[in-house]
Amino acid sequence: MNQASLSPSQPSPNDLVTADALQLSEWIRLRKVSCREVMSAFLDHIERVNTPANAIVSLRERAALLAEADERDAQLARGDHLGWMHGMPQAPKDLTATAGIASTQGSPLFRNEVPKADALMAARMRAQGAIFIGKTNTPEFGLGSNTYNTIFGKTLNAYDPTRSAGGSSGGTAVALALRMLPVADGSDMMGSLRNPAGWNNIFGFRPSQGRVPSVPAHDLFFNQLGYAGPMGRSVPDLAMLLSTQAGYDARAPLSISEDPAQFAGSLERDVGGTRIGWLGNYDGYLPMEDGVLAQCESALKDFESIGCKVEAARPDYPMEQLWQTWLTLRHFSCAGTLGALYRDPEKRALLKPEAQWEVEGGLRLSGEDVWNATVARSQWYNALLSLFERYDYLALPSAQVFPFDANEHWPKAIAGRTMDTYHRWMEVVIGASLAGLPVVCVPAGFNAQGLPMGLQVIGKPQADLAVLQLAHAYDQATQWVKRRKPALLGD
Template identity: 85%
Template structure:
């Protein structure tokens, strides 16, 4: 297990909610704090800060949760320690099925849905002793990088409650930033672990495709765009949760069989010979809001400070072709998952316009369209492999704009360029997704208005641990999470 720092003799409520997940785990294991005390501290804190943030939804009854925490204490008294999440409050993303807890996918169609079984990622957390207190908010079906829906409403940015939290793991990111959870799960298709992390000054890790198995899944072979992953306020916490989430499962035949215990190893290493390729805005291809590139380029100096050599580079690939590939495969995926709902007129009326547009696009595709997109995806992967012959990591911004007005559904223009779809403004994230490579979002700092931004760090195929190591070294040099608290916490 990654080592936590020494703990005080008797942690206060404030220290409990501010602690890292590993630190909290150690306190519970050594019985310096009870699981009931931990649960009470988090529930009190959630009551104080979850309004108006609206990050945690479907919160369970306090008495029930305290009783479950009491049972965790009784288990410890009997010498039964379930694992590093023993007694730690967790709130899986609402898109993740959780037994006995509403899992609505943030859609009015499934408002009353209560699964009988956990999804694998939730089951693995529960097996390690986590107590599920509720869920975290998401956009409807996870579509769009702005967390709002008709069931729970809008989640607001931790650093500016007039702004978007990002998405689709927006509720997760805000819950972490505001210390309502110590570590948490999320998922990512189009930057859903990365954009909200960057916009809330935390860490979000999209692991290699197949690292965290997607179970259950109606399609285990073709739909390889989204995946689950960890988020946290420290890289050791992220790595430790990944060690719980990861690991081969026969129900996911393309899942990676490497031992997930590798992510519990010490993260410290030296980077004097590391080479970073700065992708920026792909040579002017992507429009960026004023200040995004400048802030990110300033953050590159912190990589240089830990010994990395950074230089600008570009992939040998037509980026517009990559967008066409993305649109085709996303249409294909969404039409497959939501097509049956769309064909029912009553349920179609409950789908947001962007979801209907995705399905309609998918229904127009031919088999040849999908084939050509998979070929283009393969060519993109090959282009990145060529860059990795010269570089150890590739870096670019986590978003093309700073957090926008939460009342807007999506930005209509960036730097004078019209956005032709509801997600075009997040084009910067599709490269990591389509390549299936490990990508960590690390904090890049704040603009003059106090709005956060992140950087995506992309690693070589299956080099998840190496990406975590670089992110950890960068965090040790910058300490953004500790340096810049949300106003509600700093008050």
């Protein structure tokens, strides 16, 4: 498209890559812009900014992608509009199986793995008209909140390329922050939709347990610690992608049967009088880098500006027990999903040390250990229910540190306290994960060094829509995504 010939009502290539996903969707539907023009604009932009960010991997050839875009244009010309993602470039997280595109899980063991069928979430996105251009980078098997692996290397922070992007949805977050994708999927066991969102000044939403089903799944009844959700630059985009991802599937017996169309409507709601319990660092239990709490408390003032009431809260629960519960259940899960690889000496040698450690921890567990952990998990859930008798939402930081040096695998200490595992520095996220509650990460602003931080807002059981409505009201008041763009994007 020749920019010089554009009329004021005709979107420019820059407009296409910077627009919210819903705006882009409307332009395509109304044929104000062709799917080929959209694809060309995004591929040109990716060519400019994906190095050294390294967010999108396994990028497909331009000719094939333009041919798919042409087919989407032909469908529109025939009056066939597949859905709100019609012609929209997408790059599913590399933990998600995608037909015909390498799905490595960040592991050399699956370097050449090309699935013949999509996972359920990917299939739902394709059914809405999305065009898969490649994948977004992830750490090996999604283990660790820092995105690096031996196949594709490191993904770097959108706001400071010397810093970590977070993880495991680090590639997704950076691709969104740098406008290489309009909206995107991620997944979250231990903050993987939250930490990278906070560190890249975008939104991430971990839905209620069962909201977004996983098919195929390793275990249909137990493996509910981690699951997929949406990431985006606006809350309406988050909600719209959730409306595609969510929905009951009989092959996922614990999936929620509520109509996901509820997330495609308006998010406007008067939040005046909303009560927020500030968990902070659990009364000093969690070590925090200097400035993290202050940054998040400044974001709480923005919630107060829209009528919310914020006060300190503390769950009646021994927090060290919560950590031990988390270790047990995560070990158990990893031993189940990676145990067969570990038992093969040749394959074990290709597992990163953190993956081997998780499996070995799982192999030492007894059935009683796992049972006791599930009981403790239930007690934690009930402790949060007690807090929800007083508060509508709970809030705490999305990470315990600001983005750290990308050359470090993980922080070894915080505020003088040694981290005894590779993920102890992300302990702040396990509460929502263990409870299976809906939680959104909203941008909380930047510190004096220009590094972003996020704030987690946790909702009541299955109150996904209410969480998104509050996040939308906050975004309308703060506009962090629009106010502070990565320097790589220019003015």
